[in-house]
Amino acid sequence: MDVRRIALGLILGSMVFVALYIFPIYFVKLMKLPYPLINDVIAVLASVAAIITFASFVVKKPYSYILIAVKSIVVLIYIWIVLRGGILYLKIASANVTINVRFILYLSMAPEILSIILKLARFIVEYKRSTRRIPKERDFLTN
């Protein structure tokens, strides 16, 4: 197994975890946002995304593309949960506040959807290429 790829997978997996879990938690605390993140759920999703990122470096191509697509699906679920489907309900003092962030939600999801399509397409193309039977010299002779 290529040590360089394992190291790269570990670094990128950690970066994904930091970006999806540590940064949002720190950001909410720093800005004193009155927005409760569902810490347990996002911790699980961030961990899953980080592990898949690492695995995508370890697994051979073209299967790594499937893993990257799965990671994007996990990120999609993560975005959906963090933005609560585009409608955020907050209760501040005695006021009920509803924030409609559907546009931000769809905008955030767009690159991930594109990434899923791209990786699946690449997987199909490369999988077909790898399983294509290479004609051998004997075949020519028998024909």
Place this chain on the structure above:
Amino acid sequence: MDVWSTLNFTVWALRIIVMLVVIIATYSSYQLYTDINEAISMVKDFQTDSIVIKNRSPLPLDIDIAIEMYIKNEKVGLVKKRINIPPGESRKVSVKPEEIFSSLHSSILLEALFNPLDVDIHLKVTSRLGYIASLNASTTKRIRIGPLIESLEIRHLDLERINSTHRRIGVWVKVFAPLLSNKEVKFRLILNNMVSPWYVGAFDVNGVLLIEHVFTISSGPLKEEQLEICMGNTCLKKTLEV
């Protein structure tokens, strides 16, 4: 660079652009939220100071403020405001108590002239930041309004004795109701069953209404004095202490 690398690069470029847009939108929404939060507390506490809302986003900001007033679940008044703030500019926002009271139905105002009245205030604030985000905030508060007339001063001046049975008396009434400044009213005085003609006037900017009338009444002590005050088609008669 092959096709796959180009597509991959495009997706990453898109991710970075989206991330920047989301950061700007989140920051703008957060600023908007803090301003709106301040506006809500301002209206709730009936502060007269205005607050300054600055549009820190690159998109136009529209704010709608609706204050609905209910008494026993019946809508008795509505104040609506719309503010447009172009990108990067600031606007002062204020909802003064006078505006709220002047929107109340006349019968409610009359009822609150001399008595306290419980009013449920529903405050709704809607703001739109272009297509990026919209924010709805609502809160309800029960407030006690009234007596709107804070003081009522009456002076009588014996002007002249006409004969042994009749005399002329000047009546001067000063009504102080700061929340009714600029409110137009119709009023008349009744003294010892003598009725003055209807007068039409308005509370001044300080909420003061002066009523003066000279009555010709029969000699003897003053028995009963009344002030009849009308807003719109609704009237209220109040007996004054002579």
